[in-house]
Amino acid sequence: MTQNKWDDYSSIFNHDDLTVAFSNRNFSVAGKSGHISFVSAVGLDPDKLAFPKQIHSGHVEIVYHPGIFSNTDGVISPGGSFNCSVQVADCLPVFLTNPKSRTVGLVHAGWRGLVLKILPNTINSILQIGESLSDFTIVIGPSIQACCFEVRNDIIDQFDPTFYMKNSKNRFSVDLQKWAVQQLVDSGIIRSRIFLIDKCTFCNQNEYHSYRRNGPKAGRMIAIIGWR
Numbered sequence: 001m002t003q004n005k006w007d008d009y010s011s012i013f014n015h016d017d018l019t020v021a022f023s024n025r026n027f028s029v030a031g032k033s034g035h036i037s038f039v040s041a042v043g044l045d046p047d048k049l050a051f052p053k054q055i056h057s058g059h060v061e062i063v064y065h066p067g068i069f070s071n072t073d074g075v076i077s078p079g080g081s082f083n084c085s086v087q088v089a090d091c092l093p094v095f096l097t098n099p100k101s102r103t104v105g106l107v108h109a110g111w112r113g114l115v116l117k118i119l120p121n122t123i124n125s126i127l128q129i130g131e132s133l134s135d136f137t138i139v140i141g142p143s144i145q146a147c148c149f150e151v152r153n154d155i156i157d158q159f160d161p162t163f164y165m166k167n168s169k170n171r172f173s174v175d176l177q178k179w180a181v182q183q184l185v186d187s188g189i190i191r192s193r194i195f196l197i198d199k200c201t202f203c204n205q206n207e208y209h210s211y212r213r214n215g216p217k218a219g220r221m222i223a224i225i226g227w228r
């Protein structure tokens, strides 16, 4: 097991004062106190934290104050005044930043979010605040991958056929990461500015919690991005 208490993706963004962190199983983030202690541990101010009360929606909120945002699954802070955070356990944590404007954001995208176009909606929100998509870098963090994410006939119609295939169990293996990348590229993000962390939360059980593996009692990982 890794000794680090969180994964650090800040080097991908190549900015010394930007923190991009993802808790792993070595750090308990349960409850409000766990969330706040994680924010402090990575060197960010808990009083500047903005995070959604997630509902697997397609909605993203532009935030101009810290706090909890209901009925949304992503937060974007123009100018990076606030630290953005989401929690996941198999769903995709999508980190984004524009180093020129210092805007940061984090989106929780599971299969329902992808169906509900949360990533195109995120890009529309960025355009609404007048920013250029070519300035953005995006990281998709650890999440359940095609090796372990399968669905049955009943919901497969909601998925893009490009990103699934029938497996030996007569179910469908879905590649949520590739689907997410395609949605971002189709929305105008430059492909070479999208980075995938190639780690499956289901396979890597020593490192990550997984809802599919552990069920409703599964723990969560906290993703956070912000300027120190």
Ligand SMILES: [Zn+2]
Pocket: 144, 145, 146, 147, 148, 149, 200, 201, 202, 203, 204
């Ligand atoms: Zn896997």
